[in-house]
Amino acid sequence: xxxxxxxxxxxxxxxxxxxxxxxxxxxxxxxxxxxxxxxxxxxxxxxxxxxxxxxxxxxxxxxxxxxxxxxxxxxxxxxxxxxxxxxxxxxxxxxxxxxxxxxxxxxxxxxxxxxxxxxxxxxxxxxxxxxxxxxxxxxxxxxxxxxxxxxxxxxxxxxxxxxxxxxxxxxxxxxxxxxxxxxxxxxxxxxxxxxxxxxxxxxxxxxxxxxxxxxxxxxxxxxxxxxxxxxxxxxxxxxxxxxxxxxxxxxxxxxxxxxxxxxxxxxxxxxxxxxxxxxxxxxxxxxxxxxxxxxxxxxxxxxxxxxxxxxxxxxxxxxxxxxxxxxxxxxxxx
Amino acid sequence: xxxxxxxxxxxxxxxxxxxxxxxxxxxxxxxxxxxxxxxxxxxxxxxxxxxxxxxxxxxxxxxxxxxxxxxxxxxxxxxxxxxxxxxxxxxxxxxxxxxxxxxxxxxxxxxxxxxxxxxxxxxxxxxxxxxxxxxxxxxxxxxxxxxxxxxxxxxxxxxxxxxxxxxxxxxxxxxxxxxxxxxxxxxxxxxxxxxxxxxxxxxxxxxxxxxxxxxxxxxxxxxxxxxxxxxxxxxxxxxxxxxxxxxxxxxxxxxxxxxxxxxxxxxxxxxxxxxxxxxxxxxxxxxxxxxxxxxxxxxxxxxxxxxxxxxxxxxxxxxxxxxxxxxxxxxxxx
Numbered sequence: 042x043x044x045x046x047x048x049x050x051x052x053x054x055x056x057x058x059x060x061x062x063x064x065x066x067x068x069x070x071x072x073x074x075x076x077x078x079x080x081x082x083x084x085x086x087x088x089x090x091x092x093x094x095x096x097x098x099x100x101x102x103x104x105x106x107x108x109x110x111x112x113x114x115x116x117x118x119x120x121x122x123x124x125x126x127x128x129x130x131x132x133x134x135x136x137x138x139x140x141x142x143x144x145x146x147x148x149x150x151x152x153x154x155x156x157x158x159x160x161x162x163x164x165x166x167x168x169x170x171x172x173x174x175x176x177x178x179x180x181x182x183x184x185x186x187x188x189x190x191x192x193x194x195x196x197x198x199x200x201x202x203x204x205x206x207x208x209x210x211x212x213x214x215x216x217x218x219x220x221x222x223x224x225x226x227x228x229x230x231x232x233x234x235x236x237x238x239x240x241x242x243x244x245x246x247x248x249x250x251x252x253x254x255x256x257x258x259x260x261x262x263x264x265x266x267x268x269x270x271x272x273x274x275x276x277x278x279x280x281x282x283x284x285x286x287x288x289x290x291x292x293x294x295x296x297x298x299x300x301x302x303x304x305x306x307x308x309x310x311x312x313x314x315x316x317x318x319x320x321x322x323x324x325x326x327x328x329x330x331x332x333x334x335x336x337x338x339x340x341x342x343x344x345x346x347x348x349x350x351x352x353x354x355x356x357x358x359x360x361x362x363x364x365x366x367x368x369x370x371x372x373x374x375x
Numbered sequence: 376x377x378x379x380x381x382x383x384x385x386x387x388x389x390x391x392x393x394x395x396x397x398x399x400x401x402x403x404x405x406x407x408x409x410x411x412x413x414x415x416x417x418x419x420x421x422x423x424x425x426x427x428x429x430x431x432x433x434x435x436x437x438x439x440x441x442x443x444x445x446x447x448x449x450x451x452x453x454x455x456x457x458x459x460x461x462x463x464x465x466x467x468x469x470x471x472x473x474x475x476x477x478x479x480x481x482x483x484x485x486x487x488x489x490x491x492x493x494x495x496x497x498x499x500x501x502x503x504x505x506x507x508x509x510x511x512x513x514x515x516x517x518x519x520x521x522x523x524x525x526x527x528x529x530x531x532x533x534x535x536x537x538x539x540x541x542x543x544x545x546x547x548x549x550x551x552x553x554x555x556x557x558x559x560x561x562x563x564x565x566x567x568x569x570x571x572x573x574x575x576x577x578x579x580x581x582x583x584x585x586x587x588x589x590x591x592x593x594x595x596x597x598x599x600x601x602x603x604x605x606x607x608x609x610x611x612x613x614x615x616x617x618x619x620x621x622x623x624x625x626x627x628x629x630x631x632x633x634x635x636x637x638x639x640x641x642x643x644x645x646x647x648x649x650x651x652x653x654x655x656x657x658x659x660x661x662x663x664x665x666x667x668x669x670x671x672x673x674x675x676x677x678x679x680x681x682x683x684x685x686x687x688x689x690x691x692x693x694x695x696x697x698x699x700x701x702x703x704x705x706x707x708x709x
Contacts, residue, residue: 123685123693137577137581138581138585138602190689192685192688192689194683194684194685194688195684196683196684200681201681201683201684202680202681202682202683202684203683211684211685213685215689215691217691219688219689219690219691220689220690220691221688221689221690222689222690224690243471247471247472251472268472319683319684319687319688320684321684321685321687321688321689322688323688340688342684342687346536347534347535347536348536348682349528349530349535349536349537349653350528350529350530350535350536350545350653350654350655350676351457351526351528351545351547351655353653353655353676354526354528354553354555354653354655354656354657354674355524355526355549355553355554355555355556355655356553356554356555356556356558357390357549357551357553357554358390359390359457360390
């Protein structure tokens, strides 16, 4: 089992997951990308279901046995999980060197049986299927009182940390609240205390009024380049209706969200030639009552630049692309 | 001039530096690494002094004109600076979309005239020369009341964000206090309020007692793998004597620091085959009176893994190498 450690000085949390370890000399090795529709040795391709742990969820239109072909989407535990479901959450704090047992979940959501279909090629129905499956897994994991947060993210392409061709989305449920989300919530609460409103709702109003950083707008969603984008072509997708968690938006939201998400990903794909990116859902931690002031959203962080010493050391980012120009360029490809 | 923007929701700062921009299609392009001692088109090689802005500092044992060959070390402004020296610091806060003019400094410290000498090959005298030059530039920049922080860092290798073979160290002076350092200071102050001591001094005591994460120890310095290392082989170099800023240690520290730094970099170089890394100095902001509880140190962050969606989204890191094992492996190469 892995171990979650806390740095005494900064309160920063780190999961020590040695099951994922390679030898130092292997770390830089890159598998060659392949382009076929089905790969014989890919654990996420139909026919290779035995190469993954037993599925926890799958959609099979035509029915069929678990862990057999014929599925449109499959969710399986990660083979090398950062966190594991068994055990109690124990806080070890021997005056120093605090750590927490690595209890949680780490699941892989295989979005499509097609080996080389990127997320921009899923189509609206495919994307809706992913969101529906995620909602089911969230519903299941949320019952677990040991868990504090469910991270839902997608690494696309090698510079974004993905070594696999076959597109997986990942879910990591943690017994700790994430540092970044806690910071966002603290700042949002401070704003709400001062102005009696949600800072994200105000952001939406300001961005719609300014217009110049908007990528696309639908009835329910806004895609835009944040004013202080950290990365070139950083793109946020945010619901116009206020809610602290995606589930708060209700099931009726899945189809409109799938439509807006696909349109956004396709614009990035077409404008930038299928760039590598990380896609991350930000929402309130479990059982954290911040409904008034937090506002869920999706952040898409293209990895067209490398965070270097200055960014890692200071937490200040250097971005070489003006968000207004990025938005104008993306709008041409919507 | 670039612009520093603040995100309303998180208070995160971003420097928008469009002078550094490439076209999106050029962003992934990689110049080929070369291995010769002198490169005819390298702006940091002797004979090519006209390819950089005029030097602000140089060491020439044999004397000689400014911006001519014969130097051991040269400091020049960055040709594409993230921040520029001219102008006032103006805060623009039109109710929303806060920004600050991009006043500051961005200098490049060319550590050696030898094109392909890595930082681990500088030798103790070479490293001491770098630290001496940095101290001179810090002394100069610190006089400027517009500045709040001086970041001193080194990007080594392409995965660490460096596109150049010829080793430069960089200095970026900012009119804002860095988010990360501010957080460190806030946590350190909280600890000091509770326990009336410095959390970093206590870390040194704990690590020396535990021993298992120590890489090397000299009379004045400790190199160790932090208990909650974010990256595989993350290595900190910290002075045993308490001081909030490097300058507080006095000029007598430069030679011992150069020795400890070279030994640490050489251990990483030999153990991991010249890995890419970011090296960053952490110290108190200018005119920030936190002498009791902050403690300067150097963080070396090898880029053997990629921060992906989970890390960027949550601020929680996943590290696949146990710090105790990393330390043991590095000790074999000291």
